[in-house]
Amino acid sequence: MRHFDLSPLYRSTVGFDRLFSMLDNAGNESNTGYPPYNIELTGDNAYRITMAVAGFAEDDLSIESKEQILVVKGDKQVEEEEEGRILHRGIAARAFERRFQLADHVEVRGASLKNGLLHIDLVREIPEAMKPRKIEIRNANEADKQIEATAA
Structure with missing residues (x-):
């Protein structure tokens, strides 16, 4: 991927720092999958991120x-198996860190771990001052009559 130098734009713009830093970081992310x-979109302004974290406990x-x-970070402490030796390890237990960029006014409402799936619930709440009105x-003619009545 090509790298674009955005430094000339920093000198001529005001208030776009976050946008430029997001563009800079977009190429730097190591996306291992x-x-x-x-x-998922679970409602009008509700979202859910579901991650497959089989083998991880809440403490991990x-x-x-x-x-x-x-x-979201996961760091599993590998325990030694006492009963037997593992001949094949197909369930990944490596550490990970996954980052998600949230839009304005999106808040995390809660998280739950069930059946190896981590569910993170998000809600977008737009303040009343920013909602359309x-x-x-x-x-x-009515406005002119009201002005004349207050002037008299």
Whole structure:
């Protein structure tokens, strides 16, 4: 992939720092595909990330949300098998770190681990001040009458 030098744009723009840093980091991510995950739309403003983390316990996983980045880490402590030797290890138990860029006003509501699947529930809550609102259109003649009545 080609690398683009965005430094000239930093000098001539204001307020786009986050956008440029996202573009810079897009090429730097090592996307190993582990662990696999799904992103689902569960409602109008509700989302769910489901990650396949077979073999990991709740204590082996950590979820952190900071500055619109959701970081899911897994670090399994490998225990020695007492009863027998493992002849083939097909269930991955390697450490991982998966990052998700969250949109504005998206908050993590909770997480659960069930049957080897980690479910992270997200909700987008737009503040009232940013929601669209309807502006009433008044008749110009009525507005003039109200102005004349207050002036008299």
